[in-house]
Amino acid sequence: MADKDKFTIVVFSGDLDHALVAFMLAVTGASMAMEVSMFFTFWGLNIIRKNEGGIKSKGLKRKMLNFINRGGTKRLKLSKFNMLGLGTWMMKQMMKDIDMPSVDELIKMAHESGVKLIACTTSMEMMGLDKDSFRSEVDSVAGAAYFLNEASKSKVSLFI
Amino acid sequence: MADKDKFTIVVFSGDLDHALVAFMLAVTGASMAMEVSMFFTFWGLNIIRKNEGGIKSKGLKRKMLNFINRGGTKRLKLSKFNMLGLGTWMMKQMMKDIDMPSVDELIKMAHESGVKLIACTTSMEMMGLDKDSFRSEVDSVAGAAYFLNEASKSKVSLFI
């Protein structure tokens, strides 16, 4: 039996718009029987961080970063036209109008359809995050070598 | 006869700089006898929207979005150093100095050299746009599954 086609995404950006497109592509890939991996790095880690729970990062600088860069799907903003939250709110309303799933729902759909969600270890270390910082849908943590190995075997690799 | 090498680009960003690079790559690919597809999604739709014509989107939220996010090549701005339009104007002058084609000219060149311009249906629905919102060079509209299928058969796929 032939192997499934692989599709690998690096999610570097942590904005609402980038998150939406990354997960729409991932869920679509899974629906086409592709084996999809999403590798979250740098700001992308914000997307898979828990919405609830305190900030337990060690050291003052990491505490400060995680205060201003709190993460979680509820805090994602548009990369453009955020307009103090108005633009982001409007976009979310427009998504509801057309019954488009939210990022929260897309993460669950992705997880349920077998998309692998992986957090980048180097970014985690830099930002003072550990495995507990992430939602339950996150499958594992791994480094850049793991990503490159997966990407080498993939039909499609994108950096979002 | 061997199939042509395919080259697929997702154009997510709607800035002047991203538009320039996306079309320069597309036109170069076509000149190398590659079969090039550009898939415009989210802010990228701005690049292929008509410069003229009213805003006919339905509903107040979509009307507002299309008022602040009007689209069309004439309204593209640099992602950095826009400086209330001064930076963008300077960049356009610098492009003229070296006889570099404008985005408008690049779109025409791309179309004439066989590059396929495709608008993403989900983004269109979200933003309240229809096929009439786009310039004549746009070939068709399609969803993420169409893109992923093309990308799977491509030698090179980029997310811009």
Place this chain on the structure above:
Amino acid sequence: MADKDKFTIVVFSGDLDHALVAFMLAVTGASMAMEVSMFFTFWGLNIIRKNEGGIKSKGLKRKMLNFINRGGTKRLKLSKFNMLGLGTWMMKQMMKDIDMPSVDELIKMAHESGVKLIACTTSMEMMGLDKDSFRSEVDSVAGAAYFLNEASKSKVSLFI
């Protein structure tokens, strides 16, 4: 003997965060015996510009651009949370805390491990830069056709 797997990166963004991730991936690829090429275009040219030396670009517009967009690793800023330099300074401190190499060190590591650093000729011409504008680690200058040819033969191609 089998050819090495190729890995090609377009570096379009000129921010500290994008530079870090691009070079971390490049150095990791080289350590996995991949043949890595980095193709610097548009704002990405800032990363490989010399930190020292005057601005010798011709014409007023290019002089102005190179005054506000000076380039060099010392001047790279975070794409988010720069906060007049405070965020960027904090991120650099956090990198030191975990003994993560700086962009400057990563460029040297990449060069020493055989990563090819290539500057895009069209962007150079537009911005009024020549080969002398770049650090010694830069191997060559080339156009988009060169990049697409390399990418066509690559296992992984990313646009960063």
